[in-house]
Amino acid sequence: MGIFDDELKILRERVLKLGCMVESAIRDAVKALVERDSELAKEVIKRDHLINALDVAIDEECVRLIALRQPMARDLRLITTAMKITTDLERMGDLAGNIAERAMELNAEPQLKPFKNIPKMAEITQQMVRDALDAFVTGCSRLPYEVIKRDDEVDELTVRNFEELLGLMIQDPKIIPLAVKRTYIAKYLERIADHATNIAEMIIYMCKGKMIRHTEISEEKE
Amino acid sequence: MDSIKAESRNLNFYYGSLQTLKNVNLQIRERQITALIGPSGCGKTTYLRCFNRMHDLYPHNRYQGEIILYPDKINIISPEVDPIEVRMRISMVFQKPNPFPKSIFENVAYGLRVRGINNKSTLSEKVEKSLRGAALWDEIKDRLHQPAFDLSGGQQQRLCIARALATDPEILLFDEPTSALDPIATGKIEELIMGLQEHITILIVTHNMQQAARISDYTAFMYLGELVECGETDSLFVNPQNKLTEEYITGRFG
Numbered sequence: 001m002g003i004f005d006d007e008l009k010i011l012r013e014r015v016l017k018l019g020c021m022v023e024s025a026i027r028d029a030v031k032a033l034v035e036r037d038s039e040l041a042k043e044v045i046k047r048d049h050l051i052n053a054l055d056v057a058i059d060e061e062c063v064r065l066i067a068l069r070q071p072m073a074r075d076l077r078l079i080t081t082a083m084k085i086t087t088d089l090e091r092m093g094d095l096a097g098n099i100a101e102r103a104m105e106l107n108a109e110p111q112l113k114p115f116k117n118i119p120k121m122a123e124i125t126q127q128m129v130r131d132a133l134d135a136f137v138t139g140c141s142r143l144p145y146e147v148i149k150r151d152d153e154v155d156e157l158t159v160r161n162f163e164e165l166l167g168l169m170i171q172d173p174k175i176i177p178l179a180v181k182r183t184y185i186a187k188y189l190e191r192i193a194d195h196a197t198n199i200a201e202m203i204i205y206m207c208k209g210k211m212i213r214h215t216e217i218s219e220e221k222e
Numbered sequence: 223m224d225s226i227k228a229e230s231r232n233l234n235f236y237y238g239s240l241q242t243l244k245n246v247n248l249q250i251r252e253r254q255i256t257a258l259i260g261p262s263g264c265g266k267t268t269y270l271r272c273f274n275r276m277h278d279l280y281p282h283n284r285y286q287g288e289i290i291l292y293p294d295k296i297n298i299i300s301p302e303v304d305p306i307e308v309r310m311r312i313s314m315v316f317q318k319p320n321p322f323p324k325s326i327f328e329n330v331a332y333g334l335r336v337r338g339i340n341n342k343s344t345l346s347e348k349v350e351k352s353l354r355g356a357a358l359w360d361e362i363k364d365r366l367h368q369p370a371f372d373l374s375g376g377q378q379q380r381l382c383i384a385r386a387l388a389t390d391p392e393i394l395l396f397d398e399p400t401s402a403l404d405p406i407a408t409g410k411i412e413e414l415i416m417g418l419q420e421h422i423t424i425l426i427v428t429h430n431m432q433q434a435a436r437i438s439d440y441t442a443f444m445y446l447g448e449l450v451e452c453g454e455t456d457s458l459f460v461n462p463q464n465k466l467t468e469e470y471i472t473g474r475f476g
Contacts, residue, residue, distance in 0.1 A: 004473070072431065072471040073460065073471050074472060075472050077461070210461070
């Protein structure tokens with residue numbers, strides 16, 4: 001059993017590593033935007049293939065473990081969770097890449113106004129990713145539930161960001177191309193938070209053996 | 223909910239002074255496959271053998287409690303109940319194929335002859351039906367009168383299943399029926415068991431957890447003579463409720 005336990009430990013570490021890579025991609029993409037650093041944005045886009053490669057490697061490892069170790073119970077739930085959350089993480093990486101692309105486009109133009117909502121959204125989102133991954137490693141706790149609740153804050157900020165920009169666009173239609181790109185970025189962050197929520201839901205499954213996706217979280221007994 | 227075919231109530235069992243089953247309460251659902259799993263010495267085979275009154279063969283063995291067989295609600299371990307009668311209704315297939323040193327035909331006909339059935343056409347009909355039921359007929363229909371020992375291991379085990387089916391039992395007990403067989407023969411026996419479930423209630427002891435997972439509807443985990451957990455196989459293998467079950471099925475036991 002020792003070998004299998006070691007293999008599971010390595011699997012957990014690799015998922016965690018993927019999570020760290022995605023977290024930095026989000027952080028750097030938003031930094032490239034706020035600090036108008038297009039070199040950093042390019043860097044984020046360039047690094048995406050590393051995320052993709054690790055995603056594939058983790059999936060292959062999971063299939064190998066299922067075939068050779070025939071995992072049961074919590075081992076089975078750990079491995080299926082790893083397979084599912086790496087997909088979410090990979091998508092988050094893609095969205096960070098999208099943010100970096102928009103950042104490069106926006107950085108080429110004069111700045112519309114200082115960023116207010118987007119850095120806040122990025123901060124919450126990154127914390128969601130970090131907490132979801134912590135829960136993946138440390139197991140059952142309140143953390144995944146906190147992550148799911150925080151998704152609402154991100155949703156609200158997305159709406160507020162849109163309304164503020166809409167007001168500006170009505171006042172001055174010339175800014176529409178720039179303002180629309182900003183709404184895109186907020187939308188990307190909102191999607192990233194959704195993926196973090198998926199991860200948190202899978203962690204709850206991993207711990208409790210119960211799928212809570214597409215159910216009201218409030219009905220779930222913590 | 224499926225109806226109950228048999229049920230042990232506060233079942234205790236002693237080999238002399240050694241207690242090997244402790245208060246086992248378990249319901250066996252009708253026309254479902256219930257698998258008993260657990261480490262060696264946990265009592266699962268002892269439990270299975272109670273259903274066939276196998277323990278009656280030794281003088282110091284003692285049952286306590288009840289095993290109720292439905293629908294007539296008789297307690298099959300009661301001394302007033304004739305073990306032969308019990309074995310007519312509840313048949314058993316063992317770990318290693320154990321055909322009698324007789325022809326294929328006579329192996330299957332044996333239980334019927336014991337019952338006093340000697341009419342040739344009735345016997346032929348029953349033998350064919352049982353061999354078909356055990357998915358063996360097509361392979362051996364042209365050599366029914368050859369010795370049973372001429373068959374391969376997997377065929378011998380299917381012959382033993384046919385022999386068990388001949389008396390139209392209500393419950394079929396399997397004690398690790400594939401542990402002496404290769405994966406192909408195992409696959410055939412497993413498919414056969416799953417097909418039998420249409421008419422017969424099945425209770426199977428297996429060391430092979432994957433086998434329990436593949437074929438059973440319900441799984442019961444036993445440890446040190448006690449029933450630890452019983453549940454639907456799907457949920458027991460994905461999300462067991464008891465820590466001991468979890469440790470056993472993930473291979474982290476002891």
